[in-house]
Amino acid sequence: MYKRIFVLLCWFLILSLSAVHAGGAGVHLITPDSQDDIIKNIKVSDDSFNPSVDEKIHINYELVRPAKTTLRIFGPDHERIAEPLKDKQQKTGKHRIPWDGRDIDGDIVPDEAYFFTITARDEEKEIKYVYDPCVFSGGIEQDLSKASINDQAGTIEYRLSEMARVRIRLGISGGPLLYTLVDWEPRTAGRVTEYWDGWDKDHLIRLRRHPRFKMIISRLSLPENSLIAYGNKQTDYFVYSRKISRPEKKEHEPPPADSDRNVSFHAQIPRIKDRSPEVIMTFPQKTRTEDGAAVLMGKTMVRVELGDQYKEFFREMKYEICFFLDGEFYAEEEAGYSPYNWLWDTSRIEPGTYILTVNLASFKDQIGILSKKIKVNNKEVK
Amino acid sequence: MNKFGRACWVLFFINVFVYPCHARGSGFEGNLVFLANFENNWDVVLWEGSDKPAKRLTKTPWDEKDPCLSPSGNRIAYTTTDGVLHIIDLESGKTNQLVFEKCPGKWESPSFSADGKKLVCSYFKPEAKDRAVLGVIDTESEKVEFIFDQYCPQFTPSRSPRKARLAYACTHCSSSCGKIIQEIWVADLSSGKSRQLAMTNAHCQEPAWSPDESEVAFCADISGNFDIWSADAKTGELTQITDHDAMDESPSFSPDGEKIAFISTRSGRSGIYLKALDTGNVNELKPFANNDIEYRELDWK
Known part of the structure; x- marks a missing residue:
């Protein structure tokens, strides 16, 4: 048994080390201004569709010369979702490729925006023509x-x-x-x-x-010719993106930060990270609850934490934690962390009912929000 | 069992027993002070050499922050999340809370002077939001003096171990630049003059002096995410100390200047790491056997 494991590990190592990248032919990127393109008139039949009711979307294009063509659909985090066409020899003329909104595993994709790339290999000229809308549009x-x-x-x-x-x-x-x-x-x-x-x-x-x-x-x-899928009430993208089958080698990258197109940093952060995080606020020392408000007195504690599914991402980010009382700034932790236990002296404010809001704001512009009703009652403090 | 089986068992033994012992004991000399999350809150821990057990010094339900050792190693200054400054005397075990009636705001990031008599801190006036200024506190008379008339908010000060020098982070730009630009500045406290140490165009934090005062280490997102960097204290020339996708922060030089300790999330949780500056070797320190405990903010003297 050990020998078999050993041999398998060795094969894995050899295959990993000897992975050959596609290459050989020159690469020509197709842009709105490029000349002598082999692929022309790239258009989609519609900009949105509902795969849950068996709607399909069609990707239309025209080949000027025969070519071996590959069409890949990518998700918002540049992960390959589907490959309706792989190295297929196609003739000169118009082509219409349907996509049923299903991924590699046959599952209906969640509601999101998808984009596609087309690669056409011109065997005569030994040139690979690539249509990748992220190169010149979106972001x-x-x-x-x-x-x-x-x-x-x-x-x-x-x-x-x-x-x-x-x-x-x-x-x-x-x-x-x-x-x-x-x-x-x-x-x-x-x-x-x-x-x-x-x-x-x-x-x-x-x-x-x-x-x-x-x-x-x-x-x-969004990148040119994006496809918006809707109607999937079963699967949320953020749950889906964790379980999707992914190839070992990343097949697509977001446009670079130093792009001369002034691409926003939001286009470079994965969707799964670039969203308002769930924030949890508790009062570990509250005495009781009155009319839905935690009753606080004297020096008390306010605990702020990130929801479990966000901890992993925010661990890699710097963020601040701001507190507001009835919509006015009250206190701030410049270098936020989770869990954060704020020691709050409520004796400095008048007794009464307030709305305490926390904003957990990352320095990359994601802000988690939570408001809670509190009642400050310092009469009971001895 | 054949030879492959034996090889697997040997590897298993190395991974499970030998490596963790090595990692725990391969460590460090001097004193490390840091924060640990034991029960959903952060407490101060002192570790007096890797051959000794780490000691938990505080046990409160709220958070302690910014622990800093005095140069002689007999006191630790720290703050709490209500902005109060505390000093633990390690010989008597007593903790003194410093209250400044005339300065009722929030104190953060204390750093001892070379003689241990003064502390420099970031001070936030009440409702001043993030506009911090640097204040020097005489730990005996508890008098406060504000040292700079500088427009930018000043954070995370670090006193140099010998001369009257100070490194700190100064925020140049935030929302108006679309990103935080916070640079490291160095001040000569005897002349009162301050200068920007390096031009990074990035978010720099937590400067820490090398023992010979030739370098200032800090964390910064120069390469896109937070790594540890070091700048020559004279020329400002930058050297990247760590390069990892995870967050590396809170650097501190070893007393001999040959290693840097820092906090990193590279294992999926926040832990303490040491980097040998000559070999480049990095190893994780495990102050406690419980692997679930996370650590933050360290100081090494």
Whole structure:
């Protein structure tokens, strides 16, 4: 048995060391300005589709010369999701490749934005033509200046000139962030409607009525010809991305930080890390709860922790922890960590009921939010 | 059992018994003070040489922070999350809490002067948010003096072990730059002059002097994520000490200047590591047998 394990380990080592990278032929990147491309008129039949009801999307293109073609679909974290075409000899002319929204394992992909690459090997010229939209498009961040809130309908409306990821942050100007309503989710071009009831994330503050209410809508452009899948009510992308089968060698990388296109750092951080983390706030020394508020007195403790699924990512990041009382800045830990046990002397504030908000803000612009109702009662302190 | 079986057992023995003993004992001379998370909060631990057991010095339900050894090794200064400064006298075992009626804000990151009589700290006025200034505290008279008239917020000061010099981090830019730019500055306390040590265009923190004062180690995200770097104290020339995808922070030189201890998340949790500067060898220190305990913020004297 040991001999077999030993031989297997040796083979694994030999295979790892002798992995041969594809090469030989010259590489020509296809961009909107490039000349003499073998692949032309690359378009998708639609920008979004619902694979859960058997909808398919078609990728259309035209070959100027015959070529061995590979078409790969990638997920938001540049992981290969599907390969509808692999080294297939194709003739000159128009081609239409369907994708049913299923991954390599045959599972329907979660709601997200996907992109594809096409590689066409021209055997005559010994040139590999590569269409990779991430090279020349996507990743540009911009704040939207126009949006309208309809309080009666409970909607926020805005327009996108192209498909993009969108983040909507709602909070108090000069105070806390109280809700990440949309967290870099993909949206198609045109008029977009989001639903919001006017409250903060924890339904404690009528945020829309606050005199210093502030909303920031940011968009991050998606690569050209992105495909937005929707309708999958079974699988969340963040759960899915942990279990997906991945090839050992990474097949696609995000655009570099030093790109001359001014690509946002949000386009380089994996989706699984670039989101508002779950924050847990507890009061280990609270005496009791009254009307849903923890009763605090004297010197007491506030414990702030990251949710389990976020600890792994935030361990590699620097972040600060800010506390706000009724929407006003109160205290801050510049060099945050988890668990953080804040020793708070409540005798410095008037007795009463307050909303205590914590913002756990990474220096890479991910902010976790939690608000809790507290009651300060120092009359009982001896 | 054939020869492959025997080879596997030998490897198993090395991995399970020999290596951990080596890692625990291969370590260090002098005193290390750091924080450990025992029961969902952080306490101060002193480790007086790798051949001795590490000692837990505090046992509170809240967090202790920023532990710092005095040059003679007989006192430890630290802060708590309410911003209060404390000094433990290791000989008597008593802890003195320093309260400054005229400076009611928050104190952080204490660092002893060469004679052990003064502490330099970051001071945050109440509701001053992150606008920290550096304050010098006389530990006997408990008088406070603010040393710089410098616009940028000043953090994580480190007194040099011999001369009256100070290294600290100064925030140049945050949201307006789209990223944090915090550089290391060095001040000569006798002349009152301060200068930027190096131009990194990055987020630098936690400077620590080498014993001969020729180098200042710090952590910075110059290469994209936080690694340990060192700058020549005269020229500012940078040397990368660690290069790992994980977060490396809180550097501290060994008393002989031949090693650097730092905190790293490279094992998937926050642990203490030593790097030998001549060989480049890195090994993890395990102050306690329990592998679930995480560690932060260390000082080595």
